[in-house]
Amino acid sequence: MSERTRPRGGGPVEGQSTLEDLRRQLEGRLELLEAMLPRYRSLSDALKGRRWQRRLRERASFVEEVLARDAACLEAMERATRRAELESWPKDSPVLKTVQQVRKCREVLEARVHERLASLTVVSGAASLELELRQLEALVRTPVSFALEPGESFSQLVGYSGRTLQTLLGIAVPLVAVGLPIALLVSTLTLGLTLGLAGPLFLGLMLAVVGLVAALVGLRPGALWLTPARLVWLPSSGEPVAVRLDALPEGGVRFVRGRRGLRVEGDRSVHLPWLGWKRAARLRVWLEMLRHPKLRERSALVAEPVEWVCFPALHRREDGTWFEGQAVLSRRMLYFLPGPEAGAALLRSATGKELDSRVSLPWVLDMLRWQPESDVDVYLLRAVKASRGAAWPAGLARLSQETFLAHELHISYGREVLTGRVGWGDVAAAERILASWR
Template sequence: MTESRASEGDLRRRLEGRVELIESALRRYRLLAEQLESRRWRRKVRAAPSLLREVGELEGALTEALAQTERRCDLEGATHDAPIRKTVRRVRKLRAQVATLVDKRMYELLLLSESLPLETALAKLEAACLQEVSLERTPGEPFSLRIGFVGGVVQYLLSMLLVLGGFLGWVLFFALDAWLGLGAALAITVSSMGLLMFLTATLLGREAPDVAWLTPERLVWMASGGAPPVAVRLDSLGEDAIRMEAELDTVTVRGDKYLRLSRLGRGEAARLRVLLELFRAPQVRANASRAERPVTLVTYPAQLRRNKAWTPGQLVLSHRGAYFIPGSGADAGATLLRTATGRRLDSRVEMPWVLEALRWHPESELDALLARAIAQSGGVAWASVDVRVSPDVEEEQDVHLSRGTEVLVGKPASEDRGTVLQLLHGWGGGA
């Protein structure tokens, strides 16, 4: 027994610290494997950021240490069950497991399918995970847009659960008071209500959607459950970087990071895709970064009477005048999107979503863009000085505008009516 221990000690001395390096690696690789296996692995990596770096620093020396240790064990005739050989095998197995997990997480974050050397992959994963994402706007980000909301049905059900729980709590308290006395009734009721509040909070956390925060320069994704935010530079988005999945409430974005934004709701997912397609275009980003304030715009369905025929379409009002694009809100929105980006989308494109981005343009640029869309679609553009506004516009639900023999009639949404009247009075054309 003593001879065996001495033989192992001699082996350790001859390997000059390599066995100690392997044992140190065993502990660190095990911890890293546990981190990367977790469902909330990014949060755990950020909580212990040094581990990725430590394993990466070990990698270069570990390859040589494992090879030299196995060679020395062979030369010294160490048995298969010798402790040092067992440690080497455990490290090799853990190392392979970590390499597989790193490849998996790299694919999740960067959609990187190629297998890199582990040391390189660890460095890339560290840079991607530990990048600090600021929610403060930079000088090149004059505005930000928020996409994502808790669905009304979920909020309603949770509210009803709390109300019902409160009522049942009172019933439970009075029933137990008559049976067990005041103290026991109060304790049981408070405990039950606490459990109900915990379950409600848990349900809200599970049902809450992911939230996207968009500026002209980047998309920031804040996943439900408190995961660290991830940012994607919009100038890194290529031709087919933005897709909607079959469920229609999930958007995938492939740029310098890979994001899968889910549970946004169908409308919000389609809106996000439109905004991303617009800000992916370099000219749209450049115009947005130059805008000091948004252009005041209102859009609503309207009809154009021209040559004794009525044409349905979408009307846009601004300080400069009226712009009519034929087609439904989605068709007119698609026309304006195509004019701005050259892209056709296979998902819904509503005019308000397109204008939500384009209103952050210098007014002259926006005017030129609307004029091009009208020229392509056969609509009309009327300068504010040429438009006659119905004198009864304050009292009527519909807004009547005319220029010569042409007439535009439409009914803005009630929440937009004040802005419409403000714009029309600013024209001074008979309102």
């Protein structure tokens, strides 16, 4: 044998060995690669399309097998490649072809796992198939439940997220689905009877209606729920997502699209670009409140929400000066918080946090209604003291019955006076609260 054709490692030329010889020499590694190739392909295919989470759950055995044997598969590819280099195997060797196919399928799977994981949560560092597939499998293992979990005292519909056109179309779908076929039936039969083509015309128009309704359904907006422990997002397409509030880090709730939407990043990621500025600001306040461990834990003690009424009011102090602000009417107390920052003062009292966006007092109270009433009193008294407001015990405050008949409140406490007008939607609640004062 010439020096030029002699293998560098001194072993036999690959062409002189049969495939069975190579199988024995690789000691089961080729069989491992052949077994893993369809697993990689199957998982990669499962991650395509909109229902990828369900397909991934259905192929749980393949996930377990890939996680258990991926490291051995990498070692097998490395060993086969090194042996091919040492023994100068030709590039069209069946073994090398198998190695190349497995490597390519694994790279595709690794990229898709990374992409899907990044769509669900924050991903940092270099891609790692084993680590990221394990994390992805854990995230999608159990579908999101809409039932209240132990310790969750309420579930509140936050609203819908979608473009204005999507929202309008979502409302219009039932009307179109019911009204349009009836109108078409009448007009088609009238025209068809005249022309003798009633059947074909009606069939064609009904097919068009079905296609239109199907298209409109795909444009419906997504819905958003909040519990003391989770933010649950039901998108217009795809599976629901639940972000655990105890996993929200500092800065995990951010405005997007000029404060018209939110991005929430915790154990899962949710992008809500079309909430609208008011709904986005309100949800940010609620999420920042429920990031506070005490507020989450204490909500489990509440069976019924605390009833209160918030309304704009004027407060006259003993020295005769008037202050504009907001009043909070409860069964135990009447509170007055002066100035435009009443919501921020109460948020700071309950959580110690300040936000750089609007904080409306009713928004903060909406979430505090699911706290023990004694806790809410403490937060309000703390906010009153910090803002130099007023707090009057219900048993000592005097209500003018004549003014309340016009939904206006005139309440006195010694030489101090508070006046304000209750909104029409809060009149019944105000009547119940004031009845408990007597």
